[in-house]
Amino acid sequence: MTIQDLGYTNALEEFRTEQNLDSFEVGRILSEHKERYVIKTPTQEYDAELIGNLRYTAESRYDFPAVGDWVAFSEYDEGKALIHAIYPRNSIIERRAVGVSGKVQIIATNIDYGLIVQAVNRDFNINRLERYLTICNASKVEPIIILSKIDLLDEAGLQNIINQIKQRIKDITILTVSNQIAKGYDTLNQIIQKGKTYCLLGSSGVGKSTLLNNLAGKQQMKTGEISASVNKGKHITSHRELIVLDNGGILIDNPGMREVGIADTSSGLETTFETIIEYADNCRFKDCTHIHEQGCAILEAVENGEIDKDSYSNFRKMEKEKIHFESDAKERKKKDKDLGKMIRNVQKQRRNNKY
Structure with missing residues (x-):
C-alpha cells in the first residue's frame, strides 16, 4: 500500500511543502472518539491526540479532525502520536x-x-x-x-x-x-x-x-x-x-442516522430541487413566498403536475429548517462573541487591580 492508495493527492503534497510540514509524518484519520483519533499510514496505525495549541485555539467543530481528514503528526512513543496540523479539505x-x-x-x-x-x-x-x-x-x-x-x-x-x-x-x-x-x-x-x-x-x-x-x-x-x-x-x-x-x-x-437535519445548505437545496428553483427564477413576483400568491409560477407548476406536489412540500420543509438553522447559528455566534468580550473585560480588570 502507498500513501496514494489512501487518497493522497498532489495538491495535498503541495500544501505540505508550502506550509513547511515536511518534518512531520502524514496520515489519514481512520476513526475518532472524544478527541482521540486513530491515524492510518501505508504501514501502521497510531493512537493520536491534538497538541495543546490546536485544542485551545479551536473556535468551532471545523477546527478539530474528523474521519477522512489528512493530518500532520509526530510519533512520541511506539504507536502513539500527536497531531500538529489538519490539511485542507476538498469536501x-x-x-x-x-x-x-x-x-x-x-x-x-x-x-x-x-x-x-x-x-x-x-x-x-x-x-x-x-x-x-x-x-x-x-x-x-x-x-x-x-x-x-x-x-x-x-x-x-x-x-x-x-x-x-x-x-x-x-x-x-x-x-x-x-x-x-x-x-x-x-x-x-x-x-x-x-x-x-x-x-x-x-x-x-x-x-x-x-x-x-x-x-x-x-x-x-x-x-x-x-x-x-x-x-x-x-x-x-x-x-x-x-x-x-x-x-x-x-x-x-457511519452509524445509522435517525435524524437528517438540514444545516446551511443553500447550494444543496438549489441542486436537489433544481426544477423548483428554475420556476422560482421565472416567477412574476420578485418577493413571492410561493405559498399563496395568485399567478405564482411554482404554484401553477404544482397545480399542473409539472412539479411533484410531495417534492415541493419536502423542499419547503427543508428550506424552513435551513432558515431556522441560520438564525440559531447567528444567535449562537453573537453569544459566543459576547462571552469572549466579557472574559477579556474580566482579564483586563484583574490586570488593572493587580497593578
Missing part, C-alpha cells in the same frame, strides 16, 4: 447537530461519492432520500442511490420504487443489491475506483454494515440478526470508520 459531509441549536455535526471529510443506502421494505422514504441528496449536493459530493434488501420485493414492486425515484430525482445512478443472496455486488464493485473515497449514508437497519462486509469480502463490521417483527437488522455500528477495500476503494461506514 465536508455534515448535518445539523442533533439536539444542539445552530451547530453542525461533521459526518466525514474528503469524500468523492456518497452512497445513499435505503432498504426497499419499511425504510424506503423518498423524502429522506432527498434530504441525503441535499447533504451530498451541498458538499459537492456525487451521490449514488443503493436500494438494498431487494429480495424482499418482486420485480414489479422494485421497478415501482425505481420509477418513483426517477420521477422526483433526475440524473442519478441507482443500484440495487441483496445482502441475502449477494446480488448486485458485481455492478457496485465496478463503479468503485481505486484511491476514491465513498461514504455510506443511511438509517439504522438498512444493511450498510452487511454491504460493507460484502464489498470487503470479509467481516469488517459486526451485523445484527434480522428481527422478524420489523424485518430490520439490529443497529450495530456506533462510530465512523475508514476502511480500504481490496479493490483500492476507500469506504467510510
Whole structure:
C-alpha cells in the first residue's frame, strides 16, 4: 500500500511543502472518539491526540479532525502520536447537530461519492432520500442511490420504487443489491475506483454494515440478526470508520442516522430541487413566498403536475429548517462573541487591580 492508495493527492503534497510540514509524518484519520483519533499510514496505525495549541485555539467543530481528514503528526512513543496540523479539505459531509441549536455535526471529510443506502421494505422514504441528496449536493459530493434488501420485493414492486425515484430525482445512478443472496455486488464493485473515497449514508437497519462486509469480502463490521417483527437488522455500528477495500476503494461506514437535519445548505437545496428553483427564477413576483400568491409560477407548476406536489412540500420543509438553522447559528455566534468580550473585560480588570 502507498500513501496514494489512501487518497493522497498532489495538491495535498503541495500544501505540505508550502506550509513547511515536511518534518512531520502524514496520515489519514481512520476513526475518532472524544478527541482521540486513530491515524492510518501505508504501514501502521497510531493512537493520536491534538497538541495543546490546536485544542485551545479551536473556535468551532471545523477546527478539530474528523474521519477522512489528512493530518500532520509526530510519533512520541511506539504507536502513539500527536497531531500538529489538519490539511485542507476538498469536501465536508455534515448535518445539523442533533439536539444542539445552530451547530453542525461533521459526518466525514474528503469524500468523492456518497452512497445513499435505503432498504426497499419499511425504510424506503423518498423524502429522506432527498434530504441525503441535499447533504451530498451541498458538499459537492456525487451521490449514488443503493436500494438494498431487494429480495424482499418482486420485480414489479422494485421497478415501482425505481420509477418513483426517477420521477422526483433526475440524473442519478441507482443500484440495487441483496445482502441475502449477494446480488448486485458485481455492478457496485465496478463503479468503485481505486484511491476514491465513498461514504455510506443511511438509517439504522438498512444493511450498510452487511454491504460493507460484502464489498470487503470479509467481516469488517459486526451485523445484527434480522428481527422478524420489523424485518430490520439490529443497529450495530456506533462510530465512523475508514476502511480500504481490496479493490483500492476507500469506504467510510457511519452509524445509522435517525435524524437528517438540514444545516446551511443553500447550494444543496438549489441542486436537489433544481426544477423548483428554475420556476422560482421565472416567477412574476420578485418577493413571492410561493405559498399563496395568485399567478405564482411554482404554484401553477404544482397545480399542473409539472412539479411533484410531495417534492415541493419536502423542499419547503427543508428550506424552513435551513432558515431556522441560520438564525440559531447567528444567535449562537453573537453569544459566543459576547462571552469572549466579557472574559477579556474580566482579564483586563484583574490586570488593572493587580497593578
